[in-house]
Amino acid sequence: MKIKLLCGALNIAALFSASLMMAQNFQTMPVQSGYTADVIANGVGSSSLSTSSDVDGVSFAFVARDYQLTSSSTPLTYGIPADGIINTVVASTPGLSFQLGNLSANNSLKLVATSDNGLLTFASPKAAFKLYMLSTSGSGTSTVEVKVNFTDNTSQTFSGVALSDWYGGTNFAIQGIGRINRTNDVLEPNTTNPRLYQTLLTLDAGNQTKPIQSVMVTKTGGTGVSNIFAFSADAYSDCVAPTLQPVGTLTSTSAQVSWTPNSASAVSYDIYYSTTNTAPTAGTPPTIQGVVGTTRLIDNLNPNTTYYYWVRSNCSSATSQSAWSFSGNFKTACGAVTSLFENFDSYATGSIVPDCWIRLAGTGSQTITSTTPASGTRNIYQFTTATQTPTYTVLPVFSNINSGNNQLRLKARVSSGAPGTLTVGYVTNTADASTFVAIQALTINNTSYTAAGSEYTVAVPNTVPADARLAIRGGNDSKSYYWDDVYWETAQLSTSEVDANKKKLAIHPNPFKDVLYVSEIEKVTAVTISDVSGRIVRTIDRPTKEIDLRFLNSGLYLVTLKFKDGSQFTTKAIKN
Secondary structure, three states, X not given: OOOOOOOOOOOHHHHHHHHHHHOOOEEXXXXXXXXXXXXXXXXXXXXXXXXXXXXXXXXXXXXXOOOEOXXXXXXXXXXXXXXXXXXXXXXXXXXXXXXXXXOOOOOEEEEOOOOOEEEEEEEEEEOEEEEEEEEEEEOOOEEEEEXXXXXXXXEEEXXXXXXXXXXXXXXXXXXXXXXXXXXXXXXXXXXOOOEEEEEEEEOOHHHOOOOEEEEEEEEEEEOOEEEEEEEEEEEOOOOOOOEEOOOOOEOOOOEEEEEEOOOOOEEEEEEEEXXXXXOOOOOOOOOEEEEOOOEEEEOOOOOOOEEEEEEEEEEOOOOOEOOOOOOEEEEOOOOOEOOEEEOOOOOOOOOOOOOOOEEEOOOOEEEEEOOOOOOOOOXXXXXXXXXXXXXXXXXXXEOOOOOOOEEEEEEEEEOOOOOEEEEEEXXXXXXXXXXXXXXXXXXXXXXXXXXXXXXXXXXXXXXXXXXXXXXXXXXXXXXXEEEEEEEEXXXXXXXXXXXXXXXXXXXXXXXXXXXXXXXXXXXXXXXXXXXXXXXXXXXXEOOOOEEEOOOOOOEEEEEEEEEOOOOEEEEEEEEO
């Protein structure tokens, strides 16, 4: 299993460098004072009332997504986010965001003439490796000087900082936010413009430990109107995130993860994992805390599931905690199941087999195709000529394969030249076709899934070895076989069993709301509730006569009662 850290094999020095680069600690730098103009129309009412100035010097302002001329106006689908948070789309800074000033107050440091300047003071001084500025220039490009002031009364100046025109520039953090004419409230939606741009200001090594107090911005040239909106920082830390290593042993419920330290002062580590690739923030509670050492087993996971994970360092240094590492990922192994419904619809045409299935040997064809499936859009296709060897499709692991009370049910058809033969059996070695043992040969008489008799059922005896896996072998008769809607389920009862059990019990009410009542419950050892696809949603051992099913959604369910004499009875029940 490869972890999506870096491409190819890198030496240790490169890995260390990559960790420092990717484990960026982005933090917003909210402005406490210094904005000079409100250039973002928001709320309900004329834009001239919710702004104090324009962006470009010729009456055009930005518009927020919550802006409406009247309360009955059509809501906007574009604009500045109403919460003022700009999540940058610059590829080199994933996770970087900016916090704008109050959209109902001054929110831009607007600089019109050369030598115009303004001081933006930050609410919380922070030390940083890098500073990122969010800005734009209306009605043409402009240049500014940015003087970064530290709390020790020193500073660092960046001269000749270019600001792109708000239309068509590169390195934009956000685009397509539209604008409004303050003189007549005419909106101008646009999918790519106007734009706000992200500018990188890299601080000298000697300044990276100093908290930043304020920034003085001075317009030094250009015809455009400079607008400075926000700053964010790659915050300084002497506690560095570790470098993730390839995942170790994987099971259906666990994964062994490890990492290499990048901070000599690291004393423990935190782990965060999730089924979504949404990176944790500094305030995200870790899933596992205080790991001593550089490896950890993550357990209690779901089978056949992709997980993403991050690790951060806890240090004894001045900065006590690092940012989260760059993400890794793994997929847990397949686990044993007691029931199955598979219609192949979630897999792309051309796939060999679904997850947790195996294509075993054979020189014939086998693939997932979209040719006239029984339901949905996909099914399995198998074809073997007389000179080829047949393919075997091995099903997932069934923990109850030798219970003697289960069956395999599927729909099948042959393309032409009926009848043909598919054989259901099992293998004791999923890498060796010679271990295949036939259970039942299915004579496929139909060329259509809708024809009578297109569904086939195979009772699986209890003589099948517990460690075996069911398999379906294609014929080697130059016929094309298709099969779909595969169920592994409790065997259907014979008519005599059903009639006998019906006399013993009653299930009521039907339909039911929350509770289903079963008479003669003393004869029942277990109740299984399944949805119409055959998926078991609840199993109750030693049930009482009142079965609480209020957690179920409305719909049709199959209720299977197992009796002390080994027989069982399945009936339908509807939940309102």
